[in-house]
Amino acid sequence: MTLTASLTTVLAIDDPSQVGHARRTAHKMAQALGFDENDAGRVALVATELASNLLKHAGQGVLHLRRLVSGQGRAGVELLSIDRGQGFDPVHCMTDGFSTGGTQGIGLGSVVRGAQVFDVHTDSHGSTVLARLYAGGGVDDDLRIGVSQHSLHDDPACGDTWQVALCEGGLSALVIDGLGHGEEAERAAQAGAQAFGQAPFDAPQQVLERMHSAMCGSRGGAVGMAQYTAAEHRLRYLGVGNIGATLVKGDGSRGLASMSGIVGGQYRKAQVFEHADIDSHLLILYSDGLQSRWNLNNYPGLAYRHPAVIAAVLHRDFCRGRDDVTVLVIDLELSHA
Structure with a gap:
């Protein structure tokens, strides 16, 4: 199989109104790639949580969206939240109930559950959180x-x-x-x-x-x-x-x-x-x-x-x-x- 170029869509997240725009943009991308309504809804939820977390914990950042294909040719959506904040403890922040922003503390945990592929890097330079979602579920054919x-x-x-x-x-x-x-x-x-x-x-x-x-x-x-x-x-x-x-x-x-x-x-x-x-x-x-x-x-x-x-x-x-x-x-x- 051959993977071909696709531009990264960049969404600035520095105002609460942009969370809704991120959700709609991600949902539309998933639908265009043939996701059913349930899977497209998962993409929209993950986009919402990533964008909300950027505002709550870093103040601002960007959300990157890109279309994917898996090793078996299934359509996928990649979401990356990227900021220049002070970093965080990913182990604690992925635990439901933990919050530094006065919320219920379920945002990052819901991203982990919603995505088939999840990863994070955080340090003094900032944080980057990855979520990949594929139509139809399954994670064994994600291409690294x-x-x-x-x-x-x-x-x-x-x-x-x-x-x-x-x-x-x-x-x-x-x-x-x-x-x-x-x-x-x-x-x-x-x-x-x-x-x-x-x-x-x-x-x-x-x-x-x-x-x-x-x-x-x-x-x-x-x-x-x-x-x-x-x-x-x-x-x-x-x-x-x-x-x-x-x-x-x-x-x-x-x-x-x-x-x-x-x-x-x-x-x-x-x-x-x-x-x-x-x-x-x-x-x-x-x-x-x-x-x-x-x-x-x-x-x-x-x-x-x-x-x-x-x-x-x-x-x-x-x-x-x-x-x-x-x-x-x-x-x-x-x-x-």
Whole structure:
């Protein structure tokens, strides 16, 4: 199966009236994805509780919404509440009856019960709470892949795009940043993604040549492409331009090298770098809308959280705010079939 790009919907939560808007937006998204009324109601309830908790405990924050598919192709909705507050004790706050805001103390507990996938990271930088809900119930086929993709100034056109192709025992992942932003950048990125999707498991240089041909005549763009083979614990990476790529394991990380140039324009013959003994690693690919000077070691425990939480925290703290931005985080051990 192939996962394709979907922009993150960002809802500001800094006024009580926005809780209702969050509920309606989440409910509408679930209905559009084919959720029945019961499952769509669960999505609306979780959105309400997350938005309410942002106001009660952090004063303000944002709610991120994104459509998902599971490993078996079921539709899903991802909700992330993100703030810059002082953090909280998640063990106590998930217990019904505990409250720091003078309420009944059932909000976070109801999120845990309503979501099929729940995770949280909280520290002095702020808190991020994840809830994923799938149509029809069940949690065994959640893909441990997280994405935060945003266009500059919420433009409908986004010059960044991504894909992840999954097969038995491996995956092939792509991030493209079309030069600039807006419709022309989006056109360049989409041309490259379409060429990648034709045969994402071909030899990386062959895939790149196909993408280069498809992007000629456009603005061109930067490309980062990784292929992982689980049986061999091997990752191959090919990058042209300023797509960032990092492998993370525990408290250690290593950057993956890219070559200079523009796909669809001019670049020297790209080199494929092979990395052996890759197991229990995170692969993080990101466009240059994200600063590169982040270090997960500054966030104790974050590397062990769900990839969607990691992507959201990196976007919160390192988005440059002057370009489209994409952060793609993949658990290489658990994301493949």
